[in-house]
Amino acid sequence: xxxxxxxxxxxxxxxxQNVTFRCDPISEHNRLYWYRQTLGQGPExxxxxxxxxxxxxxxxxxxxxSAERPKGSFSTLEIQRTEQGxxxxxxxxxxLAGSGNLGGYTFGSGxxxxxx
Amino acid sequence: GQQLNQSPQSMFIQEGEDxxxxxxxxxxFNTWLWYKQDPGEGPVLLIALYKAGELTxxxxxxxxxxITRKDSFLNISxxxxxxxxxxxxxxxxxxxxxxxxxxxxTRLHILP
Numbered sequence: 303x304x305x306x307x308x309x310x311x312x313x314x315x316x317x318x319q320n321v322t323f324r325c326d327p328i329s330e331h332n333r334l335y336w337y338r339q340t341l342g343q344g345p346e347x348x349x350x351x352x353x354x355x356x357x358x359x360x361x362x363x364x365x366x367x368s369a370e371r372p373k374g375s376f377s378t379l380e381i382q383r384t385e386q387g388x389x390x391x392x393x394x395x396x397x398l399a400g401s402g403n404l405g406g407y408t409f410g411s412g413x414x415x416x417x418x
Numbered sequence: 419g420q421q422l423n424q425s426p427q428s429m430f431i432q433e434g435e436d437x438x439x440x441x442x443x444x445x446x447f448n449t450w451l452w453y454k455q456d457p458g459e460g461p462v463l464l465i466a467l468y469k470a471g472e473l474t475x476x477x478x479x480x481x482x483x484x485i486t487r488k489d490s491f492l493n494i495s496x497x498x499x500x501x502x503x504x505x506x507x508x509x510x511x512x513x514x515x516x517x518x519x520x521x522x523x524t525r526l527h528i529l530p
Contacts, residue, residue, distance in 0.1 A: 344508075344521050345520045347519065357516070399516065406453070407518065
């Protein structure tokens, strides 16, 4: 399968616990994005990487959130001291920079986080 | 900041009907994207539009890039049950090539 893979698909955690999500992009894609989607909303940008460099972070990404892409391949998104407001679908997407017209991203199936 | 406004928020239609939805912005976009999201899945790109006035089809789907560059339309002809889902318009923020913003979506329901 050459799509974008996210793991886990679902995560239920107690408030205050730390969680980590993983994203494996399409192998030839050099850009990787994290978005958050809450009920009834469209995806909201959190951060993105070009290769291993994190180029932009949204103000939605509080100090409790950290994302890494150490070797320019897979990425992890960690949330520390989770709060109920963190409950959402976390979507990863990848794209190829410099491929001409913006052709949109390829999204993974997301990780659904529920904080109880 | 830039925002994409989609209407209607939701639609209830009979199978076989045609569907029309739109997306507007107060600022100009040089690319318009339409995605569909099925329950529990990530969005999937349906159609990309790159030129003002462009009309592009993908099967029963047709999308248009508005002449003003501030709007786009998506039409679905002869709807079928698998068309159920959320349709998002999206475009590059500040016309950059590296970040996309999304509207809030139009939820399509098909009545039995």
